[in-house]
Amino acid sequence: MRILAIHGVGHGDAKTDWPPQWQQAVLSGLQTWRPDLDVPAIEFLHYDSFFEQAPLGAPEVAEALFRLSASGLFHGLTDMMRSRGGLGTALDAVRWTAGMVAQWVALDDLREQLRKHLAAAIQQQQPDVILAHSLGSLLAYDTLRRDEAAGGTLAKDLTFVTFGSQIGNPAVRSVFGGRIEPLASCRFWWHLFNPEDDVFTCPLGLPARARFRQVTTFFDIPGMADHDGAHYLGHEQTTLTVWQDLAASARGSKRAAPAQPANLAVAHRAAVQPKPVELKQKAVLVGVADYADPANKLDGPVNDVFAVSAALQELGFPPDGIRVVLNDRATAEGIRERLKWLLQEAQEGDQLFFFFAGHGAQVPGYGRDSEVDRLDECLVPYDFDWTRGQGISDDELAALYGQLPYKCQFTIMLDCCHAGGMTRGGLKARGLAPPDDIRHRMLRWDRTSQMWLPREQLASPTAAEEKKVARAADRASWLGESGSVRRIGRGTSLWAPSARAYGAAKTANRHAGPYVPMMLEACGENQLAYEYRHGVTAFGAFTYSLVSVLHQVAREQKKPRLSFEQLIARTGKRIATVVPEPQQPQLHCASARRKDLIPGLSPL
Template sequence: MSKRALTIGINDYPGTDGDLAGCVNDARDWGAVLGAQGYEVSTLLDAAATRDAMVAHIGDRVAGASAGDTVIITYSGHGTWVPDRSGDESDGRDEALCPHDIGDGKMLLDDDLHALFDQRPAGVRVVLISDSCHSGSVTRGDEADLDPALPRARFLPPASWMSLAELAACRGRPAALMGGMTRTGGDLLLAGCRDTEFSWDTQFRGRPNGAFTYYAIKTLHTLLPGASYQQWFRAIRHYLPSTRLPQSPQIFGSRSARHFELFT
């Protein structure tokens, strides 16, 4: 059995006004965590994380795995949407991750991810951790580590990169964000927030990070050996949502998948 991971972090979005600060740190942090768990880790940062590179690296890890292997993909960057052309989205939109070359109209659709994950051989476990756009309800969470600087949403409005013709085709459609990401395939999706919310790019103790990534990694150190993804998720929800970080992390997958032992 092998364990392979790909961590993606994009702060730099040329041709848009949407640069972020914490995504590269997120990717490096996930790489350190997964490396310590015995994963062979590859990382795509900023200019290396083009659409073509993301497709190639995800496809290599998923299709190249064998029964009993585990593949984990982490993504930190912007999310966006485009008009749905296949008719499979009730809101008329396909949700997408934003590669470095989104300014050239390149995006990674939820449909693309589904097709990539469908290449996995039988018996391969696939986990996607997405700290990107979604956003919503405000409750009280522990904010002791959060710096006072205002956070930035990890959502890239289509108007910042989409053509006027494409934008015109979307008028009057509902404003749901990343709902389609729940259909990407694989065993588990851990998302930074609901499909009506944003994930936040912010700063903790002077260091930029995504809020979901920061608390996900922080809580790993509080879990007992053999803890499950469901137990990890419950620990994260101690911190999110909070007053200044109104995002509700989500976990999608079968009951048995939620109770997989972490990183096995």
């Protein structure tokens, strides 16, 4: 058995302690199952010199470093950049950690050199197994996926093992065109994931049938970042899965490929736990009416949730497939947990639905030099307090939905608005205006007019943002009318810096980019979403009108047929009859899907 080992960040070429630790972990794991097995031949890839020769202070690297900081990929970066030394000090301090990842993300030429370097090593050594840690997993996947997409054979029959990996992190996923695809020609891909790893490693949303399996390898090293490669390789779950599989495959000819690798841990769990019912239709419905601050109280969200649940069940969703979270249980963490249940392990053909009724808001988003350079739309959970991480933004939603299978249907319905909130003529609006200290971050003092005006970068798109969308006519839909809004359901955080680079990355990785959900929105970007009182019962005007349209079509037609485009148009007309203020619902999706029929409609 020949193994090629690729270290991660940390100037691995200059250190001598980790190779013997990895060798011992590999040998111990294999000999657990095959005590007579010979010591495998392990070669270690050296590549730090490429990073030494690449520019560290280039503007592109600085920009990538800020994106990594904003994602939380490397903790403490933001504080370093705000320190007295500024960017230069931050770059020096993270030269062999986050600096390496920033160089890799930003520099096309560096990635090309590394791909050639690794490809040459694979061709020369013909390994059976590649062990790739942290940054090493990024350059290994980049090499193998691009080669496979181009018709190459580097990954053919390889066992690929990634650990401590940031492959799935949105901050680096843009390099791969915003989406991670399986390696179809490899023998198997094992992904070892430690939830405690502080270098913000990510789980990967790939289907098990794609010759892929994720293994949770939990460990917590006191005083450490829980990122150590030897701990991953020596973990008991790695022994039960990866090493058992490789020990078994070593009996016959090299690179023998069983239909499914052996996995005692999974087999044991299957034996002692009942098999869960496979749900093809799942929904998460969130309603927040009684916010912690009484001034933000709404009347209709709980009624909206029950109305939507009834409508979904009439469309064929099973009651067991619908999860509801209301009021004080709808915290940021509570919503995130249920979104993971909804979106992780989705399969082709699934129908997935997320509904939110409550307040929306816009919060400042930060870029280079920690300056506000955009506004982030967010959903307002019960415990929202305007601090980072307390709202549900598209950055974290896209990290989940961006990996969905193209042939599943994911619909997001939002009965809220992001343009602030007020009461007009007794109508409550479902949006929060920022408090004055937050609002101050979005403003600048104009000496000429003697007025407070929006900061220039929030009033018009930056050059970088303009490059992201090729057609000017599409920019408002994706980036807001100002061109500086990160809108929910658009997945723009997964895009490359320009439309050209984004297109090239998708082509090189042979996919269509991140999944884009079907968005049903209560109103236009700068409009308000109002509540409506139906007799003595309060609803969101959008939710009540949309559900009413579905019922009307089901009553009037023997074979009900209604497209999403028709649904939104008819909903808008109905809202206009109950809300005297402008509120035009919106449909955002791929143009080819606007005429998709709503599945499950049947006569009442």
